[in-house]
Amino acid sequence: MTSPLTPAEQDAAFRPDHTDPLDWSDLIEALHRSGLPVELSGVESGLPGQPGPAGISMDSRAVRTGDLYVGVPGANRHGAEFAAAVVAAGAAGLLTDREGAALAGDLPTGTPVLVVRNVRDAVGPAAAAIYRNAGAGPRMYGITGTNGKTTTTYFLTSLLEAWGETTGLIGTIEIRAGRRSVPSTLTTPESTQLHALMAMMRQEQVSSVAMEVSSHAISYRRVAGLHFAVAGFTNLTQDHLDLHGSMEEYFAAKAGLFDARRTGRAVITLDGGPDAPDHDGATWGTRMADAAGCPTATLSLGPAADHGGTPLTGADWTITSLEAIGLGYRFTLLHAASGRSVVASTGLPGRFNVANAALAAVMVFESLPGVEWDAVARVLDVPVGQGPFATAVPGRMEVVGQSPDGIVDFAHNPDGMVRALESVRDARQAAGNTSGRTILVFGATGDRDRAKRPVMGRIAAEWADVVIVTDDDAHTEEPAGIRSEVLTGVREAARQAAGTGRHVEVHEAAPRQDAIDLAVSLATPADTVLLAGRGHETVQDMDGVDVALDDRMELRAALARHGFGPSSDSHGRGRKVDGS
Numbered sequence: 268m269t270s271p272l273t274p275a276e277q278d279a280a281f282r283p284d285h286t287d288p289l290d291w292s293d294l295i296e297a298l299h300r301s302g303l304p305v306e307l308s309g310v311e312s313g314l315p316g317q318p319g320p321a322g323i324s325m326d327s328r329a330v331r332t333g334d335l336y337v338g339v340p341g342a343n344r345h346g347a348e349f350a351a352a353v354v355a356a357g358a359a360g361l362l363t364d365r366e367g368a369a370l371a372g373d374l375p376t377g378t379p380v381l382v383v384r385n386v387r388d389a390v391g392p393a394a395a396a397i398y399r400n401a402g403a404g405p406r407m408y409g410i411t412g413t414n415g416k417t418t419t420t421y422f423l424t425s426l427l428e429a430w431g432e433t434t435g436l437i438g439t440i441e442i443r444a445g446r447r448s449v450p451s452t453l454t455t456p457e458s459t460q461l462h463a464l465m466a467m468m469r470q471e472q473v474s475s476v477a478m479e480v481s482s483h484a485i486s487y488r489r490v491a492g493l494h495f496a497v498a499g500f501t502n503l504t505q506d507h508l509d510l511h512g513s514m515e516e517y518f519a520a521k522a523g524l525f526d527a528r529r530t531g532r533a534v535i536t537l538d539g540g541p542d543a544p545d546h547d548g549a550t551w552g553t554r555m556a557d558a559a560g561c562p563t564a565t566l567s568l569g570p571a572a573d574h575g576g577t578p579l580t581g582a583d584w585t586i587t588s589l590e591a592i593g594l595g596y597r598f599t600l601l602h603a604a605s606g607r608s609v610v611a612s613t614g615l616p617g618r619f620n621v622a623n624a625a626l627a628a629v630m631v632f633e634s635l636p637g638v639e640w641d642a643v644a645r646v647l648d649v650p651v652g653q654g655p656f657a658t659a660v661p662g663r664m665e666v667v668g669q670s671p672d673g674i675v676d677f678a679h680n681p682d683g684m685v686r687a688l689e690s691v692r693d694a695r696q697a698a699g700n701t702s703g704r705t706i707l708v709f710g711a712t713g714d715r716d717r718a719k720r721p722v723m724g725r726i727a728a729e730w731a732d733v734v735i736v737t738d739d740d741a742h743t744e745e746p747a748g749i750r751s752e753v754l755t756g757v758r759e760a761a762r763q764a765a766g767t768g769r770h771v772e773v774h775e776a777a778p779r780q781d782a783i784d785l786a787v788s789l790a791t792p793a794d795t796v797l798l799a800g801r802g803h804e805t806v807q808d809m810d811g812v813d814v815a816l817d818d819r820m821e822l823r824a825a826l827a828r829h830g831f832g833p834s835s836d837s838h839g840r841g842r843k844v845d846g847s
């Protein structure tokens with residue numbers, strides 16, 4: 268992910284207008300209360316008289332005067348290497364581990380150095396204390412899962428706003444506090460920034476925050492010191508194995524969110540993804556519900572599940588019917604305990620967006636138990652294309668052209684690819700379009716999870732009629748090498764398809780702008796051009812060079828160049844997909 272902001276600009280955007288300095292003794296006391304013994308060095312006799320920290324940062328490029336600088340060990344270096352420079356630039360003191368204290372060298376006399384055993388454990392509690400976040404602040408909604416986090420957070424804020432809440436949003440695309448918004452760098456920011464943000468949310472009188480919680484964030488303790496009123500789980504499928512090593516480890520990282528010390532109530536989607544291998548028919552969702560350490564409500568997607576399943580028995584909430592209308596859907600959600608149902612609709616293509624909308628609705632119901640059912644029904648039960656789940660989410664199944672349909676989606680892992688490809692095929696079928704083809708443009712990211720490249724290549728050729736392999740963020744890797752690994756999978760599946768009489772046309776084209784133009788040049792009005800992988804992103808990282816590239820703009824321009832028109836509102840007549 269690439270942000271147009273520098274680390275310092277990004278960090279500045281997250282800070283509240285003012286924070287009173289925290290006494291050093293109060294900071295040490297807060298760490299002790301969190302079970303973290305602190306050794307103090309750098310001060311000869313007791314704590315210094317000067318003010319304690321009024322901010323906190325773990326990046327030397329973003330440190331401000333008066334900050335506590337946190338030196339964490341990283342993959343490339345130890346952050347404490349920068350301690351002398353940041354103290355000279357005005358940092359109030361250093362929080363680090365033993366190794367960091369040694370690396371920091373001689374700091375000016377009187378600079379407090381707080382030494383803890385595992386510094387990542389201490390950052391969240393220290394930041395919470397500095398920004399006075401204990402027990403204060405907006406109601407927090409956390410979302411985890413491989414896919415659907417961003418979309419669900421947008422649906423959540425949109426629904427909460429319909430109830431008159433002032434919302435904040437923290438995720439892959441942007442960070443919003445009321446009316447303030449900045450583009451994101453990470454899906455879940457570091458805890459230094461998260462706690463600053465919480466203070467800013469209070470300042471902006473935000474009452475509820477929807478936040479994506481990545482597995483990286485849990486593993487790196489970024490959410491330490493935060494408390495979620497409700498946390499939701501979408502699904503688990505292959506991704507991020509470079510960090511976690513195995514699906515079991517990836518699952519365990521996600522499960523860490525549903526710890527009673529961190530979360531008040533869990534909402535777990537049971538059938539949002541595939542079965543968990545070697546667990547006797549259990550899905551990752553049913554395993555997550557079993558593993559959750561806090562009170563849990565379960566959601567079964569039934570007809571909105573992958574390939575349209577039967578609802579799982581015993582779920583607290585169930586989607587009982589689903590109707591496709593234009594590119595969107597209308598669905599019914601049943602609450603088992605009360606026997607009551609609500610009808611809701613989403614304007615976004617893809618059954619998975621019904622799953623995201625249902626999860627958002629259940630999380631709100633579960634967080635506001637006294638809420639008036641009829642008031643909720645009035646907000647949700649509106650025509651497709653209206654209401655809280657009509658919200659377009661930037662770069663998520665975003666429709667930018669029609670005849671041919673031109674769609675930009677962020678699918679960048681195997682499951683996301685299958686879902687996106689399936690939904691465009693379903694939409695054509697439901698519209699009675701039998702001649703249209705799927706023309707897919709995608710690539711894989713460099714320096715990340717190589718194992719998924721051929722897998723995504725195979726999926727592309729299994730589902731699309733024309734596959735154009737191009738570049739994504741190559742980072743420091745050679746782009747042609749990445750394309751070739753993807754193409755291995757594409758060609759293998761295309762050969763298999765040929766054996767069954769299905770022809771898949773395969774191309775390699777770069778740069779990405781050329782690939783998009785090629786896709787549109789091959790399209791007829793009955794086809795769908797799907798650009799997968801980059802979604803809302805506007806900058807492509809090619810060996811450290813930021814190249815301006817927005818798939819949505821490129822696709823619009825290519826459609827116009829080839830004489831096709833832009834999209835118009837597409838909500839048409841109803842077509843029954845499934846349900847009771």
Ligand SMILES: CC(=O)N[C@H]1[C@@H](OP(=O)(O)OP(=O)(O)OC[C@H]2O[C@@H](n3ccc(=O)[nH]c3=O)[C@H](O)[C@@H]2O)O[C@H](CO)[C@@H](O)[C@@H]1O[C@H](C)C(=O)N[C@@H](C)C(=O)N[C@H](CCC(=O)O)C(=O)O
Nearest residue numbers: 325326327328339341342343344345346453454455481483
């Ligand atoms: C691979 C990875 O996760 N790296 C994280 C890690 O960086 P690192 O170990 O490479 O750090 P390093 O370069 O060795 O530096 C060590 C320390 O020195 C500091 N430093 C370094 C250089 C400098 O000039 N000044 C300075 O202060 C760094 O801020 C860091 O604290 O520690 C840093 C500080 O805590 C993180 O910001 C950084 O996240 C990077 C930016 C990142 O891209 N992470 C991605 C993979 C990520 O977290 N993604 C998830 C999931 C997204 C998804 O679901 O798809 C997310 O939540 O975004």
Ligand SMILES: Nc1ncnc2c1ncn2[C@@H]1O[C@H](COP(=O)(O)OP(=O)(O)OP(=O)(O)O)[C@@H](O)[C@H]1O
Nearest residue numbers: 413414415416417418439619676677678683686687
């Ligand atoms: N519930 C879902 N199940 C499966 N796939 C989904 C789901 N929701 C969205 N997708 C697919 O995954 C892509 C990413 O969606 P979204 O950004 O909402 O997820 P995310 O979890 O935030 O991903 P990331 O953290 O990588 O941004 C979408 O563009 C779509 O192709």
